[in-house]
Every structure is written in C-alpha cells, then in structure tokens.
Amino acid sequence: MLNVAHYHVAYGQSEVLHGLDFTVAPGEITAIMGRNGMGKTTLMKSLMGIVPTSDGAAAVDGIDITSMKSYDRVANGIAYVPQGRMIFPTMTVQENIETGLSISGRSKVPDDIYELFPVLLDMKGRRGGNLSGGQQQQLAIARALATNPKVLLLDEPTEGIQPSIIREMARVLRRIRDEKDLSIVVSEQVLSFALDVADRVLVLENGRLVHDEPRASVDEEKVAAFLSV
Amino acid sequence: MFADYTWTELGSIFAMQGFAGLILFSVFVLMALGLAIIFGQMGVINMAHGEFMILGAYVTYLCSNLVEAYAPSLFGVYFFFAMALAFLAAGALGALVEWSLIRHLYKRPLDTLLATWGLSLILQQAYRSIFGAREVGVSLPNWLLGSVPLTDIIEIPINGIFVMVLTFVIAIGVYFILFRSRMGMQTRAVVQNRVMAGAVGINTEKVDRHTFALGCGIAGIAGSAFTMIGSTGPTAGQLYIVDTFLIVVFGGAASLIGTIASSFAISQAQSTMEFFLSGSMAKVLTLLTVVGILMLRPEGLFSLKIRR
C-alpha cells in the first residue's frame, strides 16, 4: 500500500535519511523505532510533502506521490498525525475534524469517528487548544481519519501520554485498522507500545533502516539494544 | 475649548460630528476588514490596499456616468450594480496580484511590503493616466440626497444612513463567510497552521488566492461607499491606508469584533476632535492614545484566550 524506495531526505546540505527502502502491505501496522534525532519525524514529514525528498520515490497504492503538494498527497490517501499533535487551537473540536473533510467535500463528520472517540463528541463545541494532551491526540487522529486515508502516519503518538492510555491507544489503532482496513505507519520510542500495536517492526538508526522483522519473530532484546543509548 | 459654545450647541455638534464619524467609521470598517483578513490570513501587509479601494471608487464613478448617459431610467438603482462591480473588479485584480506577485513572496514579509508599496505607486500612476489627475465625483440618485431632520439643528444625511446599513450587511456577510462557511473554516485553519492545513488536505494556495481576492473585493466596496463622502482622485487611497493600519493593529489582527470596535473608537475620536482642534492635532492625540493602549495591551483590544 505504501512503497518507499531509495529514499533520501536532506535539510539543505545535511542529509538526514540516506536511502530507505520499505513497503507496507495493505492492512498492516508497521512501527518505526528509533532514538531521538534518528530521522523518524523527517521521514514522516517528507512523506507528507512538508520536507522535500532529495532522491528516491514514495508511492501510495501504486500512485507516485514523491513530488506532489501536501493536499494532493492527502487526496491520494495518505494522512498524518504529527508529533506534538498540531491541532488548530482556536477552532472547535468539530471544526478541527471538519478540516479533514476538505478533500471529500462532505460537510458532516461521519458518525464512526465519534464512535471511536466518544470524548470528542462530548467536547465538540470546545476549542481544540483547551483540550488535554491526550484528548488533543485523539482529535489529531480523528482529523486524519476524516480524510478517509489508505495509509495513516502517526509520529510518536505516545509522547507525553500516561501508560494506561498508551495501552488503550494501541487497542484503538488496531480497531481503526480492522474497521477501516487501512495501513498504519507509527513511529515510536516505547518498545512495549510498538510490540502491542505493530505487525512489523523497523528500526531507524542514523538515517538508515538497520532492522526489519515481523512482530512474531522480533528479538525484543536486540531492538531494545538499538533504543538504548 | 468648549467654553465658546452653549450646551445645546455642544450637544448638536457632538451629534452631527458623531454622525459624520459614523460614515467615516463605515469606510474604515470596510477597509480594515479587508486589510485584517489579508494580514491575519497570510501575514501580508498590503500597502496597495488603498488603491484597491480607489479602484472600487473609479468603478462606481464609471457606472454612474455610463448609466446616466445610456440608461437614465436605471439611475435610481445603479449604486447597487456599481457596488457589485466594484467588488468584482477589485477582487479580480486582487486575485491577479496574488497569483503574479504575492504568492512568490510569502516567506519574505519585507519583500511583500516593498512589492505592494511598488504596486500602489503603479496603480496610482495608472489611475492618473486613465482617469486624469483631477478628482472626480459621482452623482447620486435623488433618493440618496437630502437628510432627515432630527431636531431643529441636527440633520442626518440619508447617504450616511445608507452607507452604514451597507457596512453592517457586509460585516455580517464577512462573519458568515469566515465562521460559518467551508471556505472560512479552511481559511482559519491555514491562518493557524499553514503546514498542517496542507497536511489535512486543504488546498492552501487556493485558499490564499480566494482570501486575498475577498479582502481586496471588500476594499472595492469601501471605495464605492467612499464616493458618497469624498471625491475620488488617484492618491485618495493614501489618506486612508495609515488610519486603516492603525485600526487593524489597535483592534487585534485576529479579531473581527476588535476591528469593528477600534474603527468605531478611532473614527469617533477623530471626527469629534477635528471640530474643536486642527485635523493634525486630532490625529496626534488619537495616535498617542492608541500607542498608550497598545503598550498596556500589545495584542490589541481583543485577543482570544486559549492555551497555545
């Protein structure tokens, strides 16, 4: 569903990603693990067209998106939940979700989104900026789902969220995958969450993929070694 | 300075100047709305905003002449067509300017300032070449002339009332566009986080073009209204642009209500003081007060209370 090949990304002269190759199958949840500064956010941003790709290609469902503008990428089925959530703070919860409907042209938030996140229904008239961190995270996911994606990118969704909610989030993500039948790419530093949620675990180290295993055969200690400093 | 007048005289002076101030207020509101939308949305300070207003004024002037010459029977209602045309003309020019000039400069605020300033000079010269350096006025249909007497001394001009009703309708229209329509929602999303707006599927370039065109179009309507209270010349827009900037900053660029409140405060203060003091003295006092208030409230009169 998502095909990334020979993928290089640089900020000016300094290259951060040095040629990544990976594929995400339809309905698969892939976790990309890596310590701070290894390039997870850079990968997500460049897949969304926020940071330009210097070489290589990315395709969603067979359509090359490498040189598209962000909004065209969204129209082609890729959605993004950024690190730090980045919801629209002065807009209401409902309006935040509605921004995701721009592509489809629908005007009403689909019920199944509120079913996934009942909290948001209760708070739909509140300003997004006044929600707690965990609620904002749910809002950011809801907004991304409103675009009706084929591939959902989540950048460190567990950052700053308490352990019990992290487990809940893993459950919600699997539920989303099952109900909507989409592929999910999630970047993570928390190993337990990644093992909870993912079907496959990649490890990103200094801009290169150094490990790629299906969940079933993941060697926990080896991955943990990559994550410790 | 009040000592030379009796109480009734003072009352009437305040009422008449207050009303004159209300017409000024209307033009300010329309100008400031456009400017605030463009500045708030794209961070572009449009130095040519006054010239967009004057374009609207010239369009109204042309309409008035053409209708008078070729379709005198329609003269009573020409003003409504003129306003719509002024909006379309200024909006179309705005879209063209955004597409050809502004969009290449979004990341360079100082350059946009210079570019739009240059544009304002170009437009002024264009007006001078096309319409001549002399100021022109429009003739108003009869029903807009005359005034309603309130008391023996106080009279309220009908065109003033018309301009205010018009402004009110447009302000409400803008409110609906910004807060109740899809375009408005997308605009606000782009204002708050351009990158993220693109990443949820909003076509940010289209939103920019529409917003710029809308802001300029409203300036065009302001120009239409302006023809009723002043005469139109190539550089008339310059007189209004500084005050309009002042209003936008004073009201808080993010707030529609703030823009309206500050237009009201500034136009009333100026109009009332102008009667007793010289015009420039009135301006100095207004400026000083605004600077004082901005020192206390740097974000302007109205700002939203949310966590960021």
Ligand SMILES: Nc1ncnc2c1ncn2[C@@H]1O[C@H](COP(=O)(O)OP(=O)(O)OP(=O)(O)O)[C@@H](O)[C@H]1O
């Ligand atoms: N705008 C930028 N300009 C230049 N270098 C950058 C920029 N953003 C990130 N980098 C560099 O790119 C590298 C990868 O950063 P990135 O944000 O992708 O890491 P990350 O894996 O997401 O880290 P974290 O876990 O802390 O979020 C870092 O060395 C960082 O300093």
Ligand SMILES: [Mg+2]
């Ligand atoms: Mg990151």
